[in-house]
Amino acid sequence: MPDVRIKTPNLDEIFEKWKLLAVRNDKKKMEKQFGTKGAIFSLDAISAAEYVKDTQKEAAIYFAIKKTVGAVPKDAEEKIVLAPRVVREIFYSFKGEGKLNKENWKGDEKVPTYETIQAVSCKKCSGKGFTEEKCKTCKGTGKIEEKLTVLTGEEQKKEEKPFSYPCGVCFGTGTRKIKCSDCEGHKSVFKYQILPVPFKTVVTGIPVLHSSAQTKYEKEIERDLHQIIEEVEGIRFNDFKELESKSEASLGYWNKNIKKTINSAGSDYKSHSKDKEAQITTQIYLFPMIQMFCETKRGSKFEIYSLGSANKFMIYSNF
Numbered sequence: 231m232p233d234v235r236i237k238t239p240n241l242d243e244i245f246e247k248w249k250l251l252a253v254r255n256d257k258k259k260m261e262k263q264f265g266t267k268g269a270i271f272s273l274d275a276i277s278a279a280e281y282v283k284d285t286q287k288e289a290a291i292y293f294a295i296k297k298t299v300g301a302v303p304k305d306a307e308e309k310i311v312l313a314p315r316v317v318r319e320i321f322y323s324f325k326g327e328g329k330l331n332k333e334n335w336k337g338d339e340k341v342p343t344y345e346t347i348q349a350v351s352c353k354k355c356s357g358k359g360f361t362e363e364k365c366k367t368c369k370g371t372g373k374i375e376e377k378l379t380v381l382t383g384e385e386q387k388k389e390e391k392p393f394s395y396p397c398g399v400c401f402g403t404g405t406r407k408i409k410c411s412d413c414e415g416h417k418s419v420f421k422y423q424i425l426p427v428p429f430k431t432v433v434t435g436i437p438v439l440h441s442s443a444q445t446k447y448e449k450e451i452e453r454d455l456h457q458i459i460e461e462v463e464g465i466r467f468n469d470f471k472e473l474e475s476k477s478e479a480s481l482g483y484w485n486k487n488i489k490k491t492i493n494s495a496g497s498d499y500k501s502h503s504k505d506k507e508a509q510i511t512t513q514i515y516l517f518p519m520i521q522m523f524c525e526t527k528r529g530s531k532f533e534i535y536s537l538g539s540a541n542k543f544m545i546y547s548n549f
């Protein structure tokens with residue numbers, strides 16, 4: 231098993247790095263806060279021993295995830311309804327709208343889409359709206375055939391003569407139109423699709439930092455680590471369990487806040503692992519963090535944070 235111990239930078243190393251950075255950022259302020267009247271300003275005269283009042287050893291955990299925002303299942307759903315029911319549905323249209331920002335969308339991820347409404351000729355009635363059947367009244371002949379009694383001649387001989395007239399039920403056609411039960415006479419039924427809302431799919435790398443030091447630099451540190459992870463040395467782990475079991479030995483120090491931070495980072499890591507849209511793209515890094523509470527001769531208080539090992543660390547300060 232490889233040694234997981236990491237060497238934390240010492241106070242002087244951190245302070246030196248901070249001095250150089252601070253003087254580069256604002257030399258005047260440095261001179262004002264650390265200079266001595268009548269003497270030439272020199273960085274060498276500013277020592278950690280003199281200005282660092284207290285230190286605290288903390289830790290930070292970092293990993294990055296990749297998230298596909300806006301991905302929705304591709305499959306479409308189709309509905310077929312009777313014509314009068316189309317108006318009961320609420321349709322959406324995205325024609326000419328381009329891709330949408332999922333974050334701004336209120337509503338379902340799949341919606342009935344206006345442009346997909348299509349009339350489908352009714353199969354049962356072949357698009358006529360009715361079916362024809364033989365007229366029952368005339369039995370399909372179109373005629374009502376009756377017998378007429380005719381009394382013929384002097385003897386008034388009773389004779390029956392045919393007499394027919396057009397059927398008044400089918401208007402002499404012999405057939406009757408029955409409203410089609412499938413399309414209810416509307417000749418067509420309507421189909422439309424329930425399609426995924428066209429979201430922009432954005433694949434983003436998201437840095438995740440959990441730190442036990444209460445700094446206001448978390449967002450900044452997170453962003454920096456995302457860009458220059460190779461320039462800071464931390465202990466890398468492939469799984470969180472390993473990190474949990476080795477972090478105390480790795481850091482060489484421990485406190486309640488670190489323990490809490492590891493727990494919350496662990497549950498965060500777990501929920502990202504379960505998220506179907508997310509993918510963890512880095513190993514898990516454990517960084518030593520040193521928090522230094524400083525005060526200048528003029529009574530101005532500030533803090534310096536270091537993140538990383540003695541080999542490679544970054545610093546942050548609110549000076």
Ligand SMILES: [Zn+2]
Pocket residue numbers: 365366367368369370371372373397398399400401402403404405
């Ligand atoms: Zn008839």
Ligand SMILES: [Zn+2]
Pocket residue numbers: 352353354355356357358359360410411412413414415417418
């Ligand atoms: Zn029909």
